[in-house]
Amino acid sequence: MIEEKHRIPPNQRVTSKFPVLHVGPIPKFDSEKWDFRVKGLVKTPVRLTYEEVLNLPKTVSVSDFHCVTGWSKLDNKWEGVVFQTVFELVKPLKNAKYVMVEAEGDYTTSLPLAELLDNDALLAYRLNGKLLEPRHGGPLRLVVPKKYAYKSAKWVRKLRFTAKQELGYWEKRGYSNTADPWKEQRYA
Numbered sequence: 325m326i327e328e329k330h331r332i333p334p335n336q337r338v339t340s341k342f343p344v345l346h347v348g349p350i351p352k353f354d355s356e357k358w359d360f361r362v363k364g365l366v367k368t369p370v371r372l373t374y375e376e377v378l379n380l381p382k383t384v385s386v387s388d389f390h391c392v393t394g395w396s397k398l399d400n401k402w403e404g405v406v407f408q409t410v411f412e413l414v415k416p417l418k419n420a421k422y423v424m425v426e427a428e429g430d431y432t433t434s435l436p437l438a439e440l441l442d443n444d445a446l447l448a449y450r451l452n453g454k455l456l457e458p459r460h461g462g463p464l465r466l467v468v469p470k471k472y473a474y475k476s477a478k479w480v481r482k483l484r485f486t487a488k489q490e491l492g493y494w495e496k497r498g499y500s501n502t503a504d505p506w507k508e509q510r511y512a
């Protein structure tokens with residue numbers, strides 16, 4: 325176990341609570357109608373039902389969560405699908421370099437493909453031994469531990485592979501597109 329002070333990025337405070345932070349309402353989830361789509365610059369676009377997502381190979385990953393507003397929540401045990409699995413499923417074309425993550429409502433965020441292939445990036449549906457609660461992004465959220473948490477989109481419905489990076493919801497509103505908490509990249 326790494327000593328706690330080396331786990332906290334500059335100017336972050338550890339919280340024992342898990343704050344709930346998002347814009348807009350918590351979406352209603354109907355497992356019959358819900359789907360998860362992966363499209364864009366890929367050889368085989370897919371549309372998966374909730375059950376099909378749960379049947380993909382599952383990974384458990386414990387990581388820390390750093391919100392740009394200054395709180396950090398340590399040791400979250402996420403369970404879900406590593407991004408690599410989705411990557412292999414859709415077979416991205418050579419010119420695919422970024423992924424636009426589209427959530428319910430109009431929340432979006434984007435990441436370089438190379439960073440999502442880091443094996444700690446997860447599409448999570450369980451947290452700390454329980455199904456992921458709607459307020460924390462259930463049924464499915466992205467978890468990108470190496471970035472400020474606005475890159476960890478809740479209620480993900482679609483991944484779109486692109487050649488150029490498009491800006492997401494907060495990135496369009498002045499937040500850093502690279503969002504590295506260790507380098508304190510908070511604002512653009």
Ligand SMILES: Nc1nc2c(c(=O)[nH]1)N[C@H]1C(S)=C(S)[C@@H](COP(=O)(O)O)O[C@H]1N2
Nearest residue numbers: 344345346347391427431460473474477478
């Ligand atoms: N769909 C969606 N995802 C989102 C957000 C949001 O507003 N909408 N906010 C982000 C921000 S800024 C943070 S800090 C985390 C908060 O996650 P939590 O509510 O599970 O703590 O969700 C991120 N993902």
Ligand SMILES: [Mo]
Nearest residue numbers: 391392473474
């Ligand atoms: Mo945040």
